[in-house]
Amino acid sequence: MKAAPFAYVRPGSLEETVAELSRDGAKVLAGGQSLVPVLAMRLGRPSQLVDINAVPELDQLTSRDGALRVGATVRQRRLQNDDLSARVPLLRLALPWIGHREIRSRGTVCGSIAHADPSAELPAVASCLEATMVLTSARGRREVAAGDFFSGALSTAAEPDELLTEVSFPAAGPGEGFGFGEFARRHGDFALAGVAVRVTAGDGDRPTARATCFGVSDVPVSADVSERLGAALDRTGAAPARADLHRALGDLMEEVALDVVDTGGDSHASPAYRRRLVAALLAREIARAYADATRSREGSTS
Numbered sequence: 001m002k003a004a005p006f007a008y009v010r011p012g013s014l015e016e017t018v019a020e021l022s023r024d025g026a027k028v029l030a031g032g033q034s035l036v037p038v039l040a041m042r043l044g045r046p047s048q049l050v051d052i053n054a055v056p057e058l059d060q061l062t063s064r065d066g067a068l069r070v071g072a073t074v075r076q077r078r079l080q081n082d083d084l085s086a087r088v089p090l091l092r093l094a095l096p097w098i099g100h101r102e103i104r105s106r107g108t109v110c111g112s113i114a115h116a117d118p119s120a121e122l123p124a125v126a127s128c129l130e131a132t133m134v135l136t137s138a139r140g141r142r143e144v145a146a147g148d149f150f151s152g153a154l155s156t157a158a159e160p161d162e163l164l165t166e167v168s169f170p171a172a173g174p175g176e177g178f179g180f181g182e183f184a185r186r187h188g189d190f191a192l193a194g195v196a197v198r199v200t201a202g203d204g205d206r207p208t209a210r211a212t213c214f215g216v217s218d219v220p221v222s223a224d225v226s227e228r229l230g231a232a233l234d235r236t237g238a239a240p241a242r243a244d245l246h247r248a249l250g251d252l253m254e255e256v257a258l259d260v261v262d263t264g265g266d267s268h269a270s271p272a273y274r275r276r277l278v279a280a281l282l283a284r285e286i287a288r289a290y291a292d293a294t295r296s297r298e299g300s301t302s
């Protein structure tokens with residue numbers, strides 16, 4: 001099948017881009033890795049594609065004010081290979097799981113977040129870290145928190161005339177640790193289920209832990225799992241071997257999986273199988289993130 005006819009424009013400035021996007025039926029073309037298949041299968045019929053790849057200010061990758069700011073045309077592979085991504089370790093853990101190198105060489109970070117596939121890695125990372133989305137249109141600029149951005153499968157709070165110009169990810173602080181894991185039938189396939197985890201180990205305080213699960217609902221689902229991590233540490237003691245904490249978290253994560261998995265299942269996996277995957281991944285990745293967080297806290301105080 002071929003794509004339905006469409007007009008194509010390649011503006012050279014942000015001002016021109018948002019003017020073109022305000023036309024009825026206009027759609028952003030970034031890396032094309034999701035949009036082109038959608039066009040080829042005629043699942044979408046935009047009247048005009050606005051190619052954003054010639055707008056210099058959208059190609060910015062910067063670190064300031066405690067955040068990593070990723071512009072609209074920054075490729076996934078560029079971020080993966082850039083030293084700046086070390087400031088957001090969860091991104092470093094997640095990026096290699098996206099498709100294959102060729103996909104990451106063209107696909108953009110913002111494009112993946114704007115596309116909002118429920119099984120995609122980057123929306124989950126953005127949700128776990130409570131990233132900020134910057135949207136720009138001819139009407140102005142606004143910021144939307146990740147928690148308010150994903151509204152359903154392949155749908156977000158962005159209006160059709162709005163461009164996701166930047167995503168701002170908070171840089172990791174001392175005492176923070178991260179975990180990321182997913183299960184797919186073949187490496188590079190979309191995940192059947194996956195988890196992103198952030199643990200903060202404060203001085204003397206109980207650790208806090210936030211987990212975001214993907215591939216299990218229409219949107220990434222986040223849960224505060226601090227109490228359950230605390231309950232596991234009551235069983236193991238405050239400085240457990242990772243394997244012991246992993247074991248202690250096992251049954252506690254089964255309860256979390258019951259809450260977060262709300263898909264009716266599909267030809268790839270039943271809800272019950274996804275719950276088992278989520279529970280196993282959460283236990284493993286929270287144990288990993290806790291070990292990482294305590295190392296980071298000790299490194300910052302020595």
Ligand SMILES: Cc1cc2nc3c(=O)[nH]c(=O)nc-3n(C[C@H](O)[C@H](O)[C@H](O)COP(=O)(O)OP(=O)(O)OC[C@H]3O[C@@H](n4cnc5c(N)ncnc54)[C@H](O)[C@@H]3O)c2cc1C
Pocket residue numbers: 027028029030031032033034035036072097098099100103106107108109110111112114115117119120121122158162163164165188189190191
């Ligand atoms: C074989 C294959 C395997 C893949 N595997 C994975 C995987 O495992 N995990 C994963 O997460 N993804 C996977 N992808 C998708 C890939 O990550 C895409 O790159 C990504 O989903 C979209 O980014 P893009 O820059 O290519 O956007 P495009 O394809 O250009 O656009 C996608 C959609 O987002 C909109 N859009 C893009 N950028 C913006 C913006 N800045 N502002 C507003 N709207 C915008 C477009 O209008 C379009 O609707 C795979 C793709 C392929 C072809």
